[in-house]
Amino acid sequence: MTTTDEKTMTIREMCDAYDVTPRTLRFYEAKELLQPIRQGTKRLFTKRDRARLKLILRGKRFGFSLEEIRQLLALYDLGDSQATQIRATYDVAQKHLAGMIVQRDELTAAIDELREQLSWADRMLADMSHPEAAE
Amino acid sequence: MTTTDEKTMTIREMCDAYDVTPRTLRFYEAKELLQPIRQGTKRLFTKRDRARLKLILRGKRFGFSLEEIRQLLALYDLGDSQATQIRATYDVAQKHLAGMIVQRDELTAAIDELREQLSWADRMLADMSHPEAAE
């Protein structure tokens, strides 16, 4: 069995696939969010890197900082950690989870509010459109 | 009934109430997110300002930029706008709403994933805690 299932991607392929710039990927590597392997001087991004990148990009959409995301990524990386380390990371993740649930609930509330405002504006626009005689 | 229900707040009262700095409030005013009235040189924040600040802070938690939030605030301010302006703002808001819904769905998915990871780590921690003789 060859390791060929670990199809690696070049930096450009990654950029095209995930709509990011080379700078961004190198930046993430510098921040230890990604660890592409090096073939000579070039970077080769593995399946693992791609999975992590997806999580990074999603985390960003939720307003997490890269440092916070780094903490989260550690959780998905528990295989090579020790129990103490796991515990710490586990606790961090618990807090994140709680925060995310709060955030979702707030988001749901905000969605409802905005929906109401929109339907209000909708009616308002309807009123303003037809020359207000009678109906 | 007097207009006393329009209790205004000083900058410090605002800071204490919403856990922000004076700098932040002045910054938001400069960006036209808030319009406190001026008593001489000092700022007085109205009920309206407080409502807007709540929205600003919540928007930030969702990862919106101040500029995006400014757009959203305009929607809650339709009373003094014209129809054309309303239309534009309305469309902006529609997009935001759609984005928020996507975001919530993603967030829900992320919550579920993280939950799974946590329960996995949980079992792992359990295994590592009690000395397992078998193999």
Place this chain on the structure above:
DNA sequence: CGTCACATTTACGTGCACGTCAACTTTGCT
């Protein structure tokens, strides 16, 4: 009337998340 706490303007500084440009190597193709 002084002063002392709090507010204001002005302006430069900071951390984050990259963008951009220069100056190389490295690789792929003819």
Place this chain on the structure above:
DNA sequence: AGCAAAGTTGACGTGCACGTAAATGTGACG
């Protein structure tokens, strides 16, 4: 072998969202 395309490492620049310090104003109180 030669050359352009693509990748690499610095290093400096940028936009956002404020922080922070300096100088000044203002008003309530003993």
